[in-house]
Amino acid sequence: SYELTQPPSVSVSPGQTARITCSGDALPKQYAYWYQQKPGQAPVLVINKDSERPSGIPERFSGSRSGTTVTLTISGVQAEDEADYYCQSADSSGTYVFGTGTKVTVL
């Protein structure tokens, strides 16, 4: 199995931009996905296939990729964006891995 590494925490002021990275050697071969999880709630998909935004997700959420690193960007952060964020990938047989998780704090 392989690992996906994220920074433990990111702090950002309202209206600023938060960037969360996710790194893993197997990432170049597979899509990455991002989930937002608020306390006491189930995760919610915010980015799929590296950079697609599901229906209902605000435009301030975007995703990108460069080599072995994918990045979730939240532009114009709002207080409601304070949450834990997880990246996720899977190989072609459906063996999954989650990133270590990043806590986003809105100052």
Next chain:
Amino acid sequence: QVQLVQSGAEVKKPGASVKVSCKASGYTFTSYVISWVRQAPGQGLEWMGWISAYNGNTNYAQKFQGRVTMTTDTSTSTAYVELRSLRSDDTAVYYCARVVTPYWYFDLWGRGTLVTVSS
């Protein structure tokens, strides 16, 4: 309404087994794979495995092989996960999630079931 409804919280003793259910509604159950993900208190998400509701095929995470069984009942559109030989570090919220294949991501989650393992 498309949703996954999970069974209620459980308290188990070490060495016991637990079986958590996940009832699907609002979509064709047999068209999707259901996965199970757990989250220990204050920790990250941990994938446990998946089961195809179409043909019953499974793929378990190596960590749980031999200790976990995932099943489905297509007559009630319900998926189950059973974990045996429980230990205190199995204390976690267990989520079921619907899988979008062939991309292997989760587009619908249950609200979670807290399993507490304590003597």
